[in-house]
Amino acid sequence: MTAKIVSNKLYGSPGFERYGFLSLYAPDISETFKPGQFVMISAGETWEPLLRRPFSPYGVDNSQIHILYQAVGRGTRLLQHQQNTLSVSLPLGSSFSVTRGRKAALVAGGVGLAPIRFLADALKDSGIVLYYGANKEDDLFYPFLTEDVKYRRVVCTADGSFGTAGFVTDAFQRDAGNFNYVYCCGPKAMTDKVTAICRQRGIPLEISVEEVMACGVGVCGGCLIDIPANPAKSAKKVRCCTEGPVFKIAPQ
Ligand SMILES: Cc1cc2nc3c(=O)[nH]c(=O)nc-3n(C[C@H](O)[C@H](O)[C@H](O)COP(=O)(O)OP(=O)(O)OC[C@H]3O[C@@H](n4cnc5c(N)ncnc54)[C@H](O)[C@@H]3O)c2cc1C
Numbered sequence: 357m358t359a360k361i362v363s364n365k366l367y368g369s370p371g372f373e374r375y376g377f378l379s380l381y382a383p384d385i386s387e388t389f390k391p392g393q394f395v396m397i398s399a400g401e402t403w404e405p406l407l408r409r410p411f412s413p414y415g416v417d418n419s420q421i422h423i424l425y426q427a428v429g430r431g432t433r434l435l436q437h438q439q440n441t442l443s444v445s446l447p448l449g450s451s452f453s454v455t456r457g458r459k460a461a462l463v464a465g466g467v468g469l470a471p472i473r474f475l476a477d478a479l480k481d482s483g484i485v486l487y488y489g490a491n492k493e494d495d496l497f498y499p500f501l502t503e504d505v506k507y508r509r510v511v512c513t514a515d516g517s518f519g520t521a522g523f524v525t526d527a528f529q530r531d532a533g534n535f536n537y538v539y540c541c542g543p544k545a546m547t548d549k550v551t552a553i554c555r556q557r558g559i560p561l562e563i564s565v566e567e568v569m570a571c572g573v574g575v576c577g578g579c580l581i582d583i584p585a586n587p588a589k590s591a592k593k594v595r596c597c598t599e600g601p602v603f604k605i606a607p608q
C-alpha cells in the first residue's frame with residue numbers, strides 16, 4: 357500500500373543527523389499494529405534500491421505509525437529525503453506479549469529502542485523499568501528522554517557522558533533480581549549478554565532479532581537464523597521475518 361508521510365524529521369547536528377523520525381498516515385492499520393511487529397518500507401521512489409527495508413515502529417497513535425530510524429546505508433539515507441508518500445507492507449511478523457502486572461525489565465540498545473518503547477507504551481504499567489543504552493550522549497535519541505512516561509527509565513552511556521556510566525547490560529545485571537520477565541532489542545552482543553543473564557537467573561525472555569531481510573514475508577530464505585539462544589544449535593533454522601522477529605526464550 358501507499359502511505360502518506362505526515363512528517364519526516366531529522367535529529368542531530370546539521371549535516372550529521374543521526375536519527376530520522378518518520379510518521380506515516382495509516383488509519384486502517386495503525387490500531388492493529390502490535391509492539392515488535394515490523395513494516396517493510398521502500399525507501400526510494402524508483403526501483404533503486406530494489407528491496408524494501410524493515411523497521412519496527414516506535415509507536416502508533418492518531419491513525420499514524422511512527423518510525424525511529426538511523427541512517428546507516430543507501431536505503432536509510434534515501435529515506436531521510438522523503439516527504440510525500442512511501443510504498444509499505446505492514447504489519448508483519450510476530451509481536452511481544454503485552455501482559456500487564458509482570459515485574460518486567462525492558463532492555464534496549466541503539467534503535468532497538470523503537471519496539472521496546474512501543475511495548476512500554478502498550479503495557480501502560482508503572483511497575484516496569486526501561487533500560488536504554490548507547491555508546492555516548494550524542495547516540496541517544498533525545499526526544500525519548502523528555503517524554504512524559506509512567507515507568508522508570510535507566511539511561512546508560514558506555515563512555516559516561518550521560519546517565520549511568522557503563523553498558524546497559526551492566527545496569528540491568530545489577531537489578532536483574534527484581535524482575536520476573538524481560539524483553540529486549542538491540543545489537544547482538546547486547547542481546548546475547550541479556551540472554552546469558554536471564555538464563556543464569558531463570559527469567560523468561562523475549563528478544564526482537566534485527567536480521568538483514570530481503571522479502572520480509574517468508575519467501576526468499578534470506579533471513580534464516582538459528583533458533584535464538586538454542587544451546588543444541590540443531591540444524592533447524594527459522595525465518596526471522598515470519599517466525600520472528602520476536603522470539604520467546606524459556607528459562608532453562
Ligand atoms: C525486524 C527489524 C526491525 C528493524 N527496526 C529498525 C528500526 O526501528 N530502526 C532502524 O533504524 N533500523 C531498524 N532495523 C534495521 C534496518 O532495517 C536497517 O538498518 C536497514 O535495512 C539498512 O538499510 P540501508 O539500505 O540503509 O543499509 P544497507 O546499505 O543495506 O546496509 C548498511 C549497513 O547496515 C547493515 N544492515 C542492513 N540491514 C540490517 C539489519 N536488518 N540489521 C542490522 N544491520 C543491518 C548492513 O550489514 C550494512 O553494514 C530493523 C531491522 C529488522 C530486521
Ligand code: FES
Binds near residue numbers: 571577579597598
Ligand atoms: S526476508 Fe525473505 S524469507 Fe525472511
